[in-house]
Amino acid sequence: MKLHSNPWLRTAYARLWVRAKSIYGEPLWVAINIGFPFFTSFSFTMVYRAYGLGSYAGFAILGGVMISFWGNVLWSMASQFNWDKQVGLFEIYISSPASISAILVGMSLGGILGTAPSAALVALLGWAIFHPAVNPVWPAVISVFALTLASLYAMGMALSSLYLAYGREADSVNEALHEPVSLISGVYFPSTGGFSPFPLAVQAGASLIPLTLGMDALRRTLFFGQGFGEPTIDLELVALAIMGIVLLFASSKALKFLEDKGRRTGTIAVRQR
């Protein structure tokens, strides 16, 4: 546990360690993290094959990989602060000198680190069983993947503050968001562009979700050999970077606002008196 003496880094690293360790603390969760995305991927792959589109089966496998991260963002990032509040951890954070942004960044990195092995396993199993056709431009794939995760987890940070305000209803909001966002962001099939089943307005709305642009760019760079210099890829990379920065800034402001509001109204802790 050796670390730099910077308190911000110490806090972020400690939160990362807790997040990553907690994900693998319960064998059932590990099984769920791998099982759910894999079986859904398997089903979609079968659909692609049944309609003679076996060469697109990779879309479904990629969807299984990315849905693991999306689930982690919703369940382990966004609703985490609400859980922390319910058990009394949030007031410990606030009454300590720790930076809330360090805690959020630690949670995100821990979430990525904890989810990455499950996601990798889904990818390996999918590729081993279905041998999908790929034509990757690796530097572009890696850049898109990194930026997608960064903006996705920045969205998780922003949702954290939102859910903190929502309180106990956060879990219902998660339930309500999970499937619709998976659908319109095109996790298992293209939801934007010429092949999209959605009208333009829905496509435009969906493009505000980092997952939508990330999935589209990943498909292009991984399966269709598109790389830097392609207008769509460049545009999507820039959009993902802007989204990440804006969401990061918004989450930091929102949490500060909620802390100040909580100190005024007495809602930082669950019990008020």
Add this chain to the structure above:
Amino acid sequence: MDMNDIDAAVTVRVNGLRRQFDSKEGKVIALDGVDMQVRKGEVFGVLGPNGAGKTTMIRILSTLLLPSSGKAEVMGFDVGKEPEKIRAVINMASGAERAGYDFITARGNLWFFSQLYGIPSEEAHKRINELSKMLGLQNYLDRKFYALSTGYKQRVTLVRAFINDPKVVFLDEPTIGLDVMTALSIREYILKQAKDHGRTILLATHNMAEVDAICNRVAIIDKGKILACDTPAALKRTLGASSLVLDVSPVPTLGALEPLGKLDGVKGYTSSIDEERGLSRIQVVVEGDAAGQSVVEAIRKMGMTVMSNWRQQATLEEVFVALVGRGFREREHETS
């Protein structure tokens, strides 16, 4: 010690502190003009029934809540304007919390909390081992948090509360719901932290035995106001009255004992039920023998039999009864 020395040693200073909450029923005043000073190295008790305002005071002092008006300072820093400076030198814990990550060991949780204060890992582990040893937690440090009993989770909480070598620690009902032996070891630990390290400990509790056992001074609080503040011994001494204890049967109905409070020489009363024996124990704070006699007669007139009665030295509960006219139980019942 002259006045300047006393002033320099003050670590918590509260002046005209007031806090109200908006609720569906209207405004609720949790603290109503509280003045208080706590000195370095003191274990200072804030004693009162549930809903008296103890937790609100701790929340304000630990920077979780802003006062509606008035001023509160910790180590000379204002809670409203300089929360960051206060957070670096305090810590807090509540008996109601079981805060920890379930799938992480007790040691891992404590290490995590130490990192919120930027403590180097080596130093953090040293402190975890030392503090855990004092609380008898050392053999449980490598168990997952969810696998610990309530008592051991509370010990983890109390190790956490001192992990950053704080100058001031706020403890809210630290022994609530614990067995007698665990509570005793926690009290010893708190006392040692104040004595050996010169820490100020502000202990909010409704446990009078706890205050009697470890507090240098105590403020008695009710309905957001401090009614008295002194050493437990001095408070009992100034009461100037003793307590008459009566075991009566049958158990009186709710409100049946109210006429007792109106008798001459009676400062207040409280009662509890001994379900096993089917009795009610009534403690009455009285001045003089005549008042005691009139209490016994009044109870008989109410149709109850006095099974036994005796005088006892005043306790802090009697001090509260004398100040408010009711015991904690009656007060909590009124509040609810």
